[in-house]
Amino acid sequence: MANIEEEKQENPEPKQIGHSSMSPGRYEENTEEDSANESQNSLPQCSNQGLSSDQDAVAHHSRLFKTNENDTKTVDCVNLDASCVQKDKERWGKLLPMVKNFYIEDPEVSEMSPSQVEEWRSENSIVQVLRTNEEQVDLKPIPNPVLTFEQAFKNYPEILDALYKQDLKKPSPIQSQAWPILLGGGDLIGISQTGTGKTLAFLLPALIHIEGQIIPKEKRQGPPVLILEPTRELVIQISKEVSKYTNKNIKTICLYGGIQNKEDIYDFLKGVDIVVATPGSLRKYIVANYLHSMFFSYIVFDEADKLLGVDYGEDVQESLLGLRPGHQTVMTAVTWPDHVASQVNNYMTDAIHINAGPLHLTAVPTITQQLIFVEIRHRETILLNFITNMKPTDKVIVFCNSKPTVLRLTSELCINGIYCESLYGDRDYHDRKVAMEQILNGSATILIATNVASRGIHIEGLTHVINFDFPRSMVDYIFRIGRTGRGGKTGTAISYVARYDWRHTKKLIRIMNEANQEIPRELIMVADRYNQITAQYQGQRDNDNNREIEFLNFYD
Structure with a gap:
């Protein structure tokens, strides 16, 4: 070749x-x-x-x-x-x-x-x-x-x-x-x-x-x-x-x-x-x-x-x-x-x-979907706790929505003495190639990545996917978690859900139901709460993201 x-x-x-x-x-x-x-x-x-x-x-x-x-x-x-x-x-x-x-x-x-x-x-x-x-x-x-x-x-x-x-x-x-x-x-x-x-x-x-x-x-x-x-x-x-x-x-x-x-x-x-x-x-x-x-x-x-x-x-x-x-x-x-x-x-x-x-996009039932409702400022602590308790046989992709977040997380893990690789769209080709080789051959067990790693990539032995940033769409959610649980094998997908992500909860319930997942009681409560809030303040909301963040922060 x-x-x-x-x-x-x-x-x-x-x-x-x-x-x-x-x-x-x-x-x-x-x-x-x-x-x-x-x-x-x-x-x-x-x-x-x-x-x-x-x-x-x-x-x-x-x-x-x-x-x-x-x-x-x-x-x-x-x-x-x-x-x-x-x-x-x-x-x-x-x-x-x-x-x-x-x-x-x-x-x-x-x-x-x-x-x-x-x-x-x-x-x-x-x-x-x-x-x-x-x-x-x-x-x-x-x-x-x-x-x-x-x-x-x-x-x-x-x-x-x-x-x-x-x-x-x-x-x-x-x-x-x-x-x-x-x-x-x-x-x-x-x-x-x-x-x-x-x-x-x-x-x-x-x-x-x-x-x-x-x-x-x-x-x-x-x-x-x-x-x-x-x-x-x-x-x-x-x-x-x-x-x-x-x-x-x-x-x-x-x-x-x-x-x-x-x-x-x-x-x-x-x-x-x-x-x-x-x-x-x-x-x-x-x-x-x-x-x-x-x-x-x-x-x-x-x-x-x-x-x-x-x-x-x-x-x-x-x-x-x-x-x-x-x-x-x-x-x-x-x-x-x-x-x-x-x-x-x-x-x-x-x-x-x-x-x-x-006929519509669904997650496979071999993936166990877990949710952690968090404040944004606590996510790094929760991630670090997970990584320090990983088993020797575990391998994980941590997904972020942007390159700056990937770089920040990679630096934080390195400061804490944890070796990881990173992957994002405009990274130098040779570094990007090394990152994939390291995660594929097991030299690295942690990959911090943007959506560039969400489609089609098969990593043998990948046990976990973590959505550090919740995906911007549920299509991205299904593609991301689909990196594990492939070929009939089992895997675990963990998603950090902050207040701004509550807008996805209704669709998330449907996706989890279709994959025969146990629906957390907290997810149902948050979905109901979000629906009540949106109904109550329908006239005051617009399509601006900042307004939606203010809206959710106000009602927290």
Whole structure:
């Protein structure tokens, strides 16, 4: 696996993969969290591919514009559309053939009756399996779920051996339903709670997709698999997960901000099978002509609700404008808001939508949720008391809402002789990498972090999550506590609730009820008290946060 990053070069000449004479420049990427606002100012512009000379370019330009009597040029939309269609046909005609269907249904799976399938889905909390385009005719039926690893991968012994080495007993519900769809070449939307195995659901079919192409690797035009992640920590985590299930023949490359590598970019990209990238970094390599989206045939949007949101959506859209027809797309997420659902048709066709678990965001029952009602000034004392009484086997993430709070807590713990690591969005890349390595390998057992560590990150043996600052939203609350209690294991989430956090208590009661948690009597009392106060002073409240704080302090 290689880590690649760019630095600025004056007037670099864009090149295409496959040109041995390539001498690429290097571009420098910022280290803000994580590539949402990466600048394009230092990037070279793509060349006018398909135009062989200046005369061709002039002729092409004249066909697309008309000059009226006033010598004013206007766009000829008809010719423009026709020209784009023709250019697309020429591009797609040069692409090598692609294979997507590798699925041979096991006889035991084939023999499952519709009632047996429905019973299995009900028992495993698969609440929804449907097509996003139900009006289209002549579609293949939705495949039955596989119930064992062997039913999915009996023809792939290397993958089975890797699964056995990970000591996994059987597929998770999302995996059981997703693997037949993806191995058969279908598009998939997989919605499931944190820690339920979504990564393996898309990763193992991706490996088979790579090895199953009829075109030899040395003749392929570019990497077939793209996995998009919102943060660099997730990029690194996914690449490590790939290494557990592949041999040395699969080459993975990570693209994310904050790294600098002086080696020749072409040498790294040559022979790459899997690109794991943050959106901003992918966009830079696409614009610089080091990568071409038309060669991706298996594309994964991990944490799709984040990737297609306001922070990353523009980078994703611009990077993937040239996708080849018939590519296979996977989207996974914990939540599926309307703004994401409306963009599905831009990237996939005839997708099968799976909901493994409730249709709305919930916490898993393997997490014990505890609340401590506190005055803000007492939180550090309570945290210090918890840390000094941690067991040797305990490992904890302490979440804060801001970088200054992370820095202050880290300093306080160090002053008290307690070693910890910290993680926040604009921390130096190398320090950030060391922090993750320390908490992952157990050298550190305490991580103080902002929300940058709240999504998707898996830390083996994490026993506790502490919300030092209560999250600003209940979505953040569920993502944060979901760092523990993963993969069927148990964990504990402790949240400090100050007076300003009382506004969350009604939703907190619902979330705890749905996860079969015991509701503290104090939580019910505080929720009732808050509702009474808001009703009594409805006319005096406004949306200003300072007014709300004064309001709660007054009635304390």
